[in-house]
Amino acid sequence: MVIAAFADFMQQIVSGIASGGVYAALALALVIIHRSTGVINFSQGEMATLCTYIAWTLTVNHGWDYWPAFVATLGFSFVFGVATHRVVIRPVERGDLLRVVIVTIGLLIAINGFVVWQWSGEPQALQSPFGSDTFDVGGVIVSVQDIGTIVVTIGIVILLWLLFQFTKVGLALRAAAVNPTEARLVGVRVTWMLALGWGLAAVLGAVAGMLTAPSVGLDPQMMQPILIYAFAAAVLGGIDSPLGAVVGGLALGVMLNLIGVYVDFVGAELKLPVALLVILVVLVVRPSGLLGRPEVKRV
Amino acid sequence: MRTLLELDDLEARYGPVQALRGVSLTVGEGEVVAVLGANGAGKTTTLRAISGTVTRSGTVELDGKQLRGGPEAAARAGIAHVPEGRGTFVELTVTENLRLGAYTRRDRKVKEDIARVTEYFPWMTERGGQRAGTLSGGEQQMLALARALMSRPRLLLLDEPSLGLAPLIVREFFRIVRELNENEGLTVLVVEQDARIALQSSARAYVLEVGRVALTGRSDKLQDDESIRRSYLGY
Numbered sequence: 420m421v422i423a424a425f426a427d428f429m430q431q432i433v434s435g436i437a438s439g440g441v442y443a444a445l446a447l448a449l450v451i452i453h454r455s456t457g458v459i460n461f462s463q464g465e466m467a468t469l470c471t472y473i474a475w476t477l478t479v480n481h482g483w484d485y486w487p488a489f490v491a492t493l494g495f496s497f498v499f500g501v502a503t504h505r506v507v508i509r510p511v512e513r514g515d516l517l518r519v520v521i522v523t524i525g526l527l528i529a530i531n532g533f534v535v536w537q538w539s540g541e542p543q544a545l546q547s548p549f550g551s552d553t554f555d556v557g558g559v560i561v562s563v564q565d566i567g568t569i570v571v572t573i574g575i576v577i578l579l580w581l582l583f584q585f586t587k588v589g590l591a592l593r594a595a596a597v598n599p600t601e602a603r604l605v606g607v608r609v610t611w612m613l614a615l616g617w618g619l620a621a622v623l624g625a626v627a628g629m630l631t632a633p634s635v636g637l638d639p640q641m642m643q644p645i646l647i648y649a650f651a652a653a654v655l656g657g658i659d660s661p662l663g664a665v666v667g668g669l670a671l672g673v674m675l676n677l678i679g680v681y682v683d684f685v686g687a688e689l690k691l692p693v694a695l696l697v698i699l700v701v702l703v704v705r706p707s708g709l710l711g712r713p714e715v716k717r718v
Numbered sequence: 719m720r721t722l723l724e725l726d727d728l729e730a731r732y733g734p735v736q737a738l739r740g741v742s743l744t745v746g747e748g749e750v751v752a753v754l755g756a757n758g759a760g761k762t763t764t765l766r767a768i769s770g771t772v773t774r775s776g777t778v779e780l781d782g783k784q785l786r787g788g789p790e791a792a793a794r795a796g797i798a799h800v801p802e803g804r805g806t807f808v809e810l811t812v813t814e815n816l817r818l819g820a821y822t823r824r825d826r827k828v829k830e831d832i833a834r835v836t837e838y839f840p841w842m843t844e845r846g847g848q849r850a851g852t853l854s855g856g857e858q859q860m861l862a863l864a865r866a867l868m869s870r871p872r873l874l875l876l877d878e879p880s881l882g883l884a885p886l887i888v889r890e891f892f893r894i895v896r897e898l899n900e901n902e903g904l905t906v907l908v909v910e911q912d913a914r915i916a917l918q919s920s921a922r923a924y925v926l927e928v929g930r931v932a933l934t935g936r937s938d939k940l941q942d943d944e945s946i947r948r949s950y951l952g953y
Contacts, residue, residue, distance in 0.1 A: 587821070590810075594818050597809045604769065604801065605869070606793030606822035 426558040431676050437565035439672020440572030444627040445642075445649035446656065446664035447576065448620035453658055455596040455616040456508065458519045462526035464646030466503070467624030468639060469530050470496040471632050472538050474625075475545045485548040489629060493622050500621025504614040512613075534639045547633035568630045575626050576665055579619065583661070592616060644691055648675070651694040654701050657711020666710060671697065719746035722905050723768070723873055728776040730760075730767040737763040739929035740776070745873070748903040750895070752916040752937065754951060755926035761909040762802055764926070765875045768792070768907075769799040780873065794822050796872035802881060805862040808851030812842055815850050815861055819868025828868070835867045838894050856887035863894070867904075876908040880915065888912065892919045913951035917941045925950045 445463060452460045460466075473495050477488035507526060511518045549567035553560050583589040594602040595612035602609050624642075631645055652671045656663025674697075675690045685693060701708060723745040730738040738760045745751045753761050767774040769792040770785065778785045780795050789799070798819075799805075806815055816835065820828045836842045839860050845853075850861055859879055866874055876895070880888040892915050898904040910916035917923060917937040925933040925940075933940075933950060940946055947953060 587817070590814055590817055591821060593810065593814075594807055598807050600771075601801070601805055601807060602818075603789040604771070604793060604799050604805065605818050605865070606790050607818075608790050 422558060426560075428677075429559045430561070431680050432673055433559070433561050433569075434565050435673035435676030436669055437568040437672070438676065439652075439669040440569050441627045441630050441645060441668075442648040442652045442672055443665045443668025444572050444575060444623045444630075445645055446652035446668045447579070447661055448623035448627070449649055449653045450656075450658060450661050450664040451616050451620045451623070453653075454661075455592070455613050456512070456519065458516050458523065459650070459658075460617075460620065461520070461523040461646075462530055463620065463624050463649070464642035465527050465530040465534070466496070466499065466621050467628035467645075468637075468642045469534055470499065470621065470625035471545065471628035471637055471641070472534060474629050475538075475543055475632070475637055478546060479543070485546060489548070492625050492629065496621040496625035497618040500618035501614045503621070504617035508617070509610060509614075531639055538639070540639055542636045542638040545629065545632035545637045564633065571626065571630060575623065579623075580661075582619075588615070647691055648672075648694050651697045651701075653708075654698050655708055657708025659712070660708065660710040663708050663710035667708065719749065721745070722747040722749075722781055723907065724777075724779040725764075725768070726777045726779070728764070728767050728774055728778065730763050730772045730774045732763075732772070737772075737929055738767060738774075741767075741926070741929070741931055743924050743931060743934070745905060745907050748899070748905055749922065750899050750906045750908065750920040752913075752920035752923040753907065753909045753926060754913045754916060754923055755932075756952075757911075758928075759926040760929040761926055762877055763929075765799060765801075765877050765907070765909055768875060769797055771799070771801075793869065796869075797875060798866035798869045798871035798873070799875040800862045800866050800877060800879065802877040804855065804858040806850040806853075806858050806865070808858075809849065811847050811849055812853070812861060813846035815865050816842075816846075816868050819865035822869055831868055831870070835864050838867075838898070839864050856883050856891075859883060859887075859891060860894075863891070867898070872905065874904055874906045876906060878909055878911055880910060880912045888915055892916075895919060913947075914941075914953055917951075 445467065448463050449459060452458070470492055474488050474492040477483040477491060478485060503526070507522060508519060511522050547564055549563045552563045583593060591602070591607045592612050592615060595607055595609045599609045627645065628642055631641060635641060648671060652668035653664050655671060656665070656667025671694065675693060678685050678693060679687055679690055721744050725741055725743050728738055728741040729736070741760065741764055753764055755761050763772060766772040768778055770788040780797065785792060785795055792799070807818065813832070816832050817828060820831060842861070842864065850858060853861060879891050895906060896919055899906060908916060908920065917940055920937045923935065923937045923940055924931050933946065
């Protein structure tokens with residue numbers, strides 16, 4: 420009895436980490452853009468949905484295998500992210516940040532409309548590259564889908580970390596984010612770095628979308644709750660901390676899963692309000708998040 | 719001496735305020751030239767206009783070629799601008815700051831150059847992993863200089879390097895600048911509030927007044943002329 424309960428608990432932890440990985444990927448996308456552009460990209464979820472539809476079209480309509488379609492979708496999402504910055508964001512970037520925020524909300528609506536127009540609102544099924552097998556680890560039933568999701572998100576996060584930490588362009592990306600004026604003086608083309616950041620964020624979103632679709636079904640509203648979880652994850656970890664986004668995402672995934680299962684009155688329906696509660700509590704108690712540095716403004 | 723930098727009738731404005739009203743000056747290859755003057759005379763703006771950080775009119779020629787575009791273009795043309803108030807990325811480490819200095823270079827000798835540049839600043843080698851924001855003010859100013867050198871600049875622009883630093887550190891800073899000039903033929907245009915140290919460290923100087931060149935001459939002559947010192951340099 421006790422052992423079964425423990426196995427069940429561990430199972431919830433694993434699937435919590437898997438969904439947390441998806442929140443982490445999208446939260447990281449939000450953090451990358453917030454660090455460089457200074458705003459929250461409200462259209463991050465819809466961008467991810469659009470990219471996931473591209474993957475669906477490639478596999479279902481054009482008969483591509485999953486992984487080539489996965490890679491092609493990442494390529495598409497990168498170009499899409501860069502183009503979004505160049506065409507839509509850059510013209511309004513100077514001056515009030517509120518203008519950019521409003522434009523990202525406009526993008527949310529526009530992309531959602533485009534997706535419904537192009538693919539209809541009918542839910543579609545995106546195949547899972549990992550199948551629906553499960554295996555047994557000492558009484559704990561683990562699904563291959565969960566493990567695959569965890570491996571892919573961790574892999575993407577590590578690749579990004581290597582890019583930011585060890586490459587020249589990664590260093591330039593960080594320099595442009597923390598001090599654009601200074602970065603231009605050493606020759607960094609800052610506006611292109613911002614566009615590159617949007618491209619990387621879109622790639623992360625596409626990964627999150629493609630990992631989400633097999634379990635919840637692909638529809639135009641698919642990423643909207645995930646975006647709320649990603650907000651909560653980013654706020655929990657610290658909106659300017661990439662590591663915080665990952666930690667926050669995983670922690671939130673596990674926490675929501677456990678609450679959903681063990682706290683009777685919450686169930687699956689109240690997970691979203693719990694995420695909003697997390698945002699509220701963090702903003703009141705520790706606005707800089709778990710791993711963020713408190714903002715110090717020099718006057 | 720070959721002319722490396724030539725400014726002709728340079729003007730710049732911040733909104734309605736005209737900061738430069740036609741500045742013309744030259745810097746020879748391998749020369750250290752100082753720009754002096756009171757607050758608001760246009761010293762900092764002169765450097766900003768050269769590197770394209772402010773919109774300018776008039777011409778800036780580097781080695782006979784007219785510069786166009788913003789600071790990214792100036793950096794690619796070989797101008798290293800150390801701005802006022804420590805030009806470092808405080809959130810990045812010492813080594814990352816140095817690597818960024820070499821950003822415009824295409825060659826693969828960045829590591830060797832870090833070793834070469836840090837010979838002038840021995841403390842940096844052991845503290846490469848430290849965040850620049852945790853350095854002292856003097857150390858940050860040295861790091862800003864080291865980072866500028868990493869680009870192998872044809873022209874170094876220094877904006878008020880003495881600002882907020884202890885006199886001993888200011889002297890050390892200018893000693894290194896002179897050494898770089900003598901050893902490596904580095905060309906420097908330095909803007910300074912501290913006229914005494916700037917004149918000691920430069921060959922020629924320009925004195926600005928309300929956006930115009932009021933006076934120019936050899937630094938030793940300016941230093942010896944008591945009336946000039948009193949009326950323009952305030953010491």
